[in-house]
Amino acid sequence: MYIAKINIMTKPEILDPQGKAVELGLKNLGISQAQEVRIGKHISLQIDAQNEQDAKEMVENACKNLLANLIMETYQYTLTKL
C-alpha cells in the first residue's frame, strides 16, 4: 500500500486570479511581504500496489487522464510506502 500526494498547479505563464485575490487578502491582513501566490489542488490517495513501479504507473495514468489538464497544468507527486 502506498500513499500518493499529488500537487496540481496551473503553469506559471497562466494567470491565477484566485492567487491574486489571496495576495490582496493577505495585504489587507497586513501581510504585504507575500507575493507570487498561486493556488492549485492537493490530492492524497492510497494505492494498493505490489511495488513502487506499479504505484508510480497508476499515479501517472491518473494524473494524465483524469486529474490534470496538461495544457494548462503541471503535476508533481511523492509516493510513500505505508
Place this chain on the structure above:
Amino acid sequence: MYIAKINIMTKPEILDPQGKAVELGLKNLGISQAQEVRIGKHISLQIDAQNEQDAKEMVENACKNLLANLIMETYQYTLTKL
C-alpha cells in the same frame, strides 16, 4: 526570501464529495486500486522575510486568518530559503 508551500485539507472526519467523485472517475478509468481519495488546496507563495522565524509567523498568520477554515480544515506547510 522564502518559498512557502501550504497544503490545506478537510479534516478526515468530514466527507469529501470531490474526492469521492474522483475515486469513482479513477475506477471508471480502470484504476480500482485507489482509495481514500481526498482533495484539498495547495498554495505556494514567496515571503520576503529576514529569517525563518519571521516567515513562519507570517505563514501561520495567513493560514489561521485567511487560508484555512480551522473548524473543518487542517494545514501543513514547508518553508524553503530561496
